[in-house]
Amino acid sequence: MNDEATGPGRRRTTEQRAAVTLADVARVAGVSEITVSRILRNTGPISERTRARVMAAVEQVGYVPNRIAGTLASATSNLMGVIIPSLSNIVFPEVLQGIHAALATSGFQPVVGVTDYNLDVEERLVRALLAWKPSAMIIAGFDHTETTRRILQQSRTRIAELMDIDAVPIDIAVGLSHRSAGYDTGRYLIGRGYRRFGYVGHDWNADRRARRRWDGLCAALGDAGLALVDQALFDGPSSTQAGRAMCDTLLRRTPSLDVVVFSNDDMAVGGVFHCYGRGLVPKRDVALFGFNGLDIGQALPVPLSTVRSKRYQIGKIAVETILQHPERQSGPIIIDTGYEILEGGTA
């Protein structure tokens, strides 16, 4: 009877017309709000007749549900927080792809934050995203501030830490052992007869995973009575240009190397380009080896020898695991997505 009364009016002081709410739909359809709510959420027993009537009313008034209100009332949000260090490194968009693919049919929406490899930014983002009461948080890497770790631990949501399994996660870890990948790279190259190893790297302090691969590589060399002969490190993020420049530096300084291991494929492709530019033939003159198995490396005239990490799978499996077990388990879960050596033609 008091449909039109807006109560002792506050809000809507501006001239804006009121948003269409469940109540409007209910009134038009001649049912209660809760019935409309049930129909839109497909819960509880509903007769076909009222369902049709309500759907017509929804259409007629142009109702758009308000998930904010729904989430507040039900305390379940359908949002998932995603934090990655960067978008410029192609690896992370690929992880995002996997996340989106697995999320697509689930009704969840990702809220994305980018840290730029800054742990304080990460902490701020974790706080900001938790404020949306997400059902889970996906976060690339293991390096967090103490506070970040504590906040994540205390929030009772699922936490997936991606890319890496070389440490104990807060809740779930999905990725591969970078140390082991580095070690196997060493073993593989030694097996193919290479002895004079060079290394081209980037961001020595920020990229911990590259560092761990380097550790593994050095361990493999050490176990075989060898050692890195020389290395060139670029002080900044990885890129084809940087790889090209550093490869030049390294080979100029130590021309006797028979293989150069790069911190990742971006850098290694730069190495290949360097060779092309100088008339060197990869493998015949100097062997080149990357990490990641990016498309661009495999599309080169001679495919790059490298290790395939499964970025897409990592994102996808993380989400699938979370969707399967929405509640935290007793102990941490570690999922090894593995890696595989791509023989290619440059080593």
Added chain:
Amino acid sequence: MNDEATGPGRRRTTEQRAAVTLADVARVAGVSEITVSRILRNTGPISERTRARVMAAVEQVGYVPNRIAGTLASATSNLMGVIIPSLSNIVFPEVLQGIHAALATSGFQPVVGVTDYNLDVEERLVRALLAWKPSAMIIAGFDHTETTRRILQQSRTRIAELMDIDAVPIDIAVGLSHRSAGYDTGRYLIGRGYRRFGYVGHDWNADRRARRRWDGLCAALGDAGLALVDQALFDGPSSTQAGRAMCDTLLRRTPSLDVVVFSNDDMAVGGVFHCYGRGLVPKRDVALFGFNGLDIGQALPVPLSTVRSKRYQIGKIAVETILQHPERQSGPIIIDTGYEILEGGTA
């Protein structure tokens, strides 16, 4: 006085301990909820003494704000919907980068959806994201279903359509004229003396912007009394591999071409690789021209001749425009970010 009473208890039927709320902080600090709220939002006059006391209480109880409740109460959400067609085409992560960069200091969080170039998926995503009452929606492209357009129009939020300015936007458009870029490509190449034009393309139906560049190219050729001699179209998304294969097909069929224009840089880099593989020297034997100005093309031993589109800028400017004018204006806004021909060394 009834602090502990949870009312005629419902919720919290599970054993979960209650979440920490504003009320808890207020109780510990000995002030009212609204005062805590004001302090955390930096609004209204607050004495230093109480601010300190409240902040200490926040720290003590480990309070995490609930933006869901805040948004419902204030009807302003700090969320921004972002819809892009794909994450595998590097162009869109670059747009996302720009969006994130501009958003970083604003307190807004992007909620991201990926359509896979499917307009029905796009419509579903638009509905899903609008349900979070975002302050704005950013959406790549102009191709929407009728319903999508209507829903976007009716939602009173700001809408930015990115990449393209060849049509009238719902609200804001940020991008470049692809037709004009195609036309200028033609003029430029004609000016450099090329006459026998070939074209290598992809996704003839899905990628409308590539199509529009093609239109422009053909128009330029027509105005000069020329026409495309031959073209090869790949039925699928653009990739280096596809560009390589199609370039092979095209040059095998019509070896007399003196320049090949590619639908974008991914495809063009494939063309360059094809040449390397076959011992052809780009430009001397056949000229190659791309679109986008991707890093990878510029890192090649000989940089790719192409047109730079400013993806990062597009995302950044879109967000900045929205932040500057949170309310819709009277008429549509069109922002031309332009483009620039990169001479490179392949044409």
Added chain:
DNA sequence: CCCATAAATGGCAGCGCTACCATTTTTCGG
């Protein structure tokens, strides 16, 4: 045709916060 059971539907409180008014306290010119 009655009653037990299942199927549909509804009433109401409250999720955690903030807008809109107060109300109380401080400050300060005269």
Added chain:
DNA sequence: CCGAAAAATGGTAGCGCTGCCATTTATGGG
């Protein structure tokens, strides 16, 4: 030392929806 203005603080009613607990309406066996 008073009254007016400014500075701090608080009470209360929702924001739009959903969980809990009825209540009402079919359905079907005896």
